[in-house]
Structures are given as C-alpha cells and as structure tokens.
Amino acid sequence: MPLLHRADVVDGAVALLDAEGLDGLTTRKLGASLNIDGSALYRHFPNKEALLDAIADRLVEGVDDALPEAPWDEQLAVLAGRLRETLLRHRDGARVVAGTYVTGPNTLLVKKIIFEVLQRAGFRPERAGWIAFALAHYVLGHTIDEQAQAELAASKAWKAKLTDMVDQTEDAYVAAAVAATFDADPAERFSYGLRAFLHGIRRELDEPATPGAAGRR
Structure with a gap:
C-alpha cells in the first residue's frame, strides 16, 4: 500500500471532485482512485467533513495574491x-x-x-x-x-x-x-x-x- 501524505489525499480528492462532482465524492471512491483502503484516509482526516474543509481551503488558493494599487x-x-x-x-x-x-x-x-x-x-x-x-x-x-x-x-x-x-x-x-x-x-x-x-x-x-x-x- 503506497504511503500517501495529506497533500496527496487532497490532490486526489480535488481530481475526484472534478470527475464525479460533490455528490460522487466518497471515501470509498477516493480510496480506490488512490489505490488505498478507504479507512486509510482517516489517518489524515478524521471524517469526511474534515476532508471537505481541506478541499475547500485548497480551492481558494491564490485568491489572496497581491492586489493592484486601487481604491x-x-x-x-x-x-x-x-x-x-x-x-x-x-x-x-x-x-x-x-x-x-x-x-x-x-x-x-x-x-x-x-x-x-x-x-x-x-x-x-x-x-x-x-x-x-x-x-x-x-x-x-x-x-x-x-x-x-x-x-x-x-x-x-x-x-x-x-x-x-x-x-x-x-x-x-x-x-x-x-x-x-x-x-x-x-x-x-x-x-x-x-x-x-x-x-x-x-x-x-x-x-x-x-x-x-x-x-x-
């Protein structure tokens, strides 16, 4: 079973979200896409809510880039x-x-x-x-x-x-x-x-x- 870091799990979850949509994003499907047992995901995220929080945070990455000089x-x-x-x-x-x-x-x-x-x-x-x-x-x-x-x-x-x-x-x-x-x-x-x-x-x-x-x- 491959050793996955937290960031790898979030990467896989975002990819699955893009492919299946939010309703299709399940721990079972995510585990299969990462070639790991679904229960192994809980080493990084205690529940699906925590995983969704991590995905949400990843999605807003870059929004805080420097703003133009303007009102x-x-x-x-x-x-x-x-x-x-x-x-x-x-x-x-x-x-x-x-x-x-x-x-x-x-x-x-x-x-x-x-x-x-x-x-x-x-x-x-x-x-x-x-x-x-x-x-x-x-x-x-x-x-x-x-x-x-x-x-x-x-x-x-x-x-x-x-x-x-x-x-x-x-x-x-x-x-x-x-x-x-x-x-x-x-x-x-x-x-x-x-x-x-x-x-x-x-x-x-x-x-x-x-x-x-x-x-x-």
Missing part, C-alpha cells in the same frame, strides 16, 4: 472576481466552499486581505464582518447557481427548463425579465450584481452619521 472597492471587486474564477475551475467548487467555515491557511489569508481592505477604507470591525459575509454570500450564491446551470446545459436539459420557466410565467414583463436574465452571459450578470453591491457599500461609507447609527459603519 478599496475596486480591490474588493478583484477579490470577488478571483474567488468566482477559482471556484469555476472545479466542478461544484462553490458548493464545496459554501458553509464550510474553514480555518485553513489559504482561507485565513483571503479573510485577512479582505479585512485589511475594509479597515483601510474606514469601516468599523463589526460592520466589516457583515460586509465580508455578504460579499462571500453573493459570490458563492451566484457561482453555485452558475455551475448548476452549466451542468444542466451540459446534459442538454437547460434549454427545456428555461423554456418552461418562461412559458409558465403569465405576466409578459416577468417572462421577458426571466428570459433576459438566463440568456445573459453569467460573467456579465456577476459583474452587474457586484457593482450594485459595492455601490450600496460605498453609499453607507459616504453617508454622514445619523442619530442612532452608532456602530453601523
């Missing part, structure tokens, strides 16, 4: 774009990362750089946490939906689903909105939503404090 909101846009792009490189990447609350080195570095950007912008710590959380939710939610749509498109099921969504909408305005939304380039939708999000955050930072607003920024 804080442009830097956040760069970080959000990097996160989306790196998650899209791996099948179900966003599903793996969502809700893991990882404390791995790559994830901690990403969090650190986001909070450094928000601190330089002048946000109070408690508000910076909310902003970082909301930004992560936007990126993950958009990317989960984007990857699900891509899976449906690959199986030739997306066109029928979109047609059904439009046909089942009685209101012409809503039907047109649905068609325009899902016919659009996902990258353009992402950029639009990100600009709208950051516009709201800029407004909050720029507005003067009002009575009862202490601690909001």
